[in-house]
Amino acid sequence: MLLETAPGPFSHSEFIFEPKVDGHRLIYSQQAEKVRLFTRHNNDCTRQYPELLLSFDSDIILDGEVACTDPETGLNDFEAVMSRFSTKQASKITQLTHKLPATFAIFDILFYQGRDLRKLPLVERKMILHSLSLPSSNFGVVPHIEGAGEELYTQIEAMGMEGVVGKRKDSQYLSRRSKDWLKVINWSYADVFITGYKKSEFGWLAAVPDPTGKMRPVGIIEHGPSPKHKQAFHGVCQQLVTGEDKNHVYLEPRIQARVKMRSWTKSGLLRIPVFDQFIV
Structure with a gap:
């Protein structure tokens, strides 16, 4: 049984809530x-x-x-x-x-x-x-509480844990994705520069400046932008091309975006980055 995503923390008397492991x-x-x-x-x-x-x-x-x-x-x-x-x-x-x-x-x-x-x-x-x-x-x-999803989420957020899952009390176990089980992710946010894109499939190369000012790659953004965001990106990026190889086109680091992610990895990469908005 798989989870749907809730738009944000919620409380409901017909749900139990548990920490997302x-x-x-x-x-x-x-x-x-x-x-x-x-x-x-x-x-x-x-x-x-x-x-x-x-x-x-x-x-x-x-x-x-x-x-x-x-x-x-x-x-x-x-x-x-x-x-x-x-x-x-x-x-x-x-x-x-x-x-x-x-x-x-x-x-x-x-x-x-x-x-x-x-x-x-x-x-x-x-x-x-x-x-x-x-x-x-x-x-x-896994422990659970009844009804008080927002209160649990506040505690999870303060502890830096992954999020909360809300489940309908009367839900049967279905071998598919279901709105009877809803996840609320405790996202972290970061501002990055888009330094290129993949040729064969969608993906924006993300980087952040290191202490010397040089761009350090931190991952690939593969989720989140709407068709309008993609269209706006392609309208600007052709003026910023600095080179390419078999798989990627590289850009000057002029386009900045905010991404949400699960966390930073120990090696300094974004874990599952999702595009949130352009920074103008």
Whole structure:
């Protein structure tokens, strides 16, 4: 079940609200005491997370996020969990199990003790989920509150966490995107210069000045601009071309834009930048 995006924080008596965990989606499936782990795209990632291959008291299917915690900030570390996900070598996986332990943050239960639970209202699924005995401290249930989405968002924003998810109390579990589940992202913002664009598909090259005044690339803007924004950009950019290669056309850093993003990466790149507006 996938999330739609809400235009902003909201409160509603028919919704529960929970913190959005900054990791990657994980389906935990235990059948005949054998545990398998899958991403939302049905990619098997069982071998990447040996600390999560522990059994419950019955066959079960759970939905949640696998995450790693930054020991310095106590916040979810998206880059750390991506490092865990991309590691394939057995010895390295064992090493990272101790260095970057994974946590499975569970927010839904789809099957338990021979029953398909997907048609139950969410609040009933939550009750069953909270009654489980978890197999280790690497498992946790995502907490939630009723109604007070704006209050929770204020707390999430102050802590620098990713955002909030609102879910209808009576929602069934649907294997598609649904407005019954809504995400509110705690965006960060940055002002960047557009220093070029991709030839084959849409993408604006973004950069910021370093302490010496030289432009430092920080990523590619692939989402956000309307057709009018794109038209305005192309009306100006042809006067600013400085060169090109097989994949890109390069521009003088004269066009400035504000982008929203999830965060800065540790290597100084924009994480999932989305165009917000031109700065004139």
